[in-house]
Amino acid sequence: MTAVSSDPRPKPVKLAEAIRDRIGKGKYPNGKLPTVKELAEEFGYAGQTVRDGMAILIREGVAISAGSRGYFVASGNERASVSSNDATEEIKEMRLQIQALAERVAALEEQDRSSGARSGTTMQRTGVGE
Numbered sequence: 001m002t003a004v005s006s007d008p009r010p011k012p013v014k015l016a017e018a019i020r021d022r023i024g025k026g027k028y029p030n031g032k033l034p035t036v037k038e039l040a041e042e043f044g045y046a047g048q049t050v051r052d053g054m055a056i057l058i059r060e061g062v063a064i065s066a067g068s069r070g071y072f073v074a075s076g077n078e079r080a081s082v083s084s085n086d087a088t089e090e091i092k093e094m095r096l097q098i099q100a101l102a103e104r105v106a107a108l109e110e111q112d113r114s115s116g117a118r119s120g121t122t123m124q125r126t127g128v129g130e
Contacts, residue, residue, distance in 0.1 A: 011045050011052075012056060015052075015054075020062055032073075033063060058110050
């Protein structure tokens with residue numbers, strides 16, 4: 001799993017992509033996905049990390065949870081039933097996160113400008129840069 005381990009993305013995202021790729025390649029023809037324990041051992045992740053990765057696949061409509069029976073590949077009908085409301089809510093959440101990040105970047109840039117102005121004044125007083 002060297003390609004996965006060198007990937008800087010969060011572990012649940014990496015796991016979800018790996019399982020999604022396997023599903024796309026037909027690795028699970030009977031539709032039954034490996035157990036959380038099996039995936040945790042294979043990837044070297046904690047069980048909660050695996051469950052978080054599976055939750056990503058469930059939100060995407062790629063997999064379904066059957067409770068204590070485990071996880072299964074979603075059929076075409078189950079994938080189609082993923083509500084556009086879910087996508088709309090996810091987009092709203094992403095927009096809020098982007099807005100918060102933009103505000104943080106603006107604050108850091110302002111802080112940088114302020115410290116640059118102060119250091120520029122210091123440079124003028126000390127004659128540095130002449």
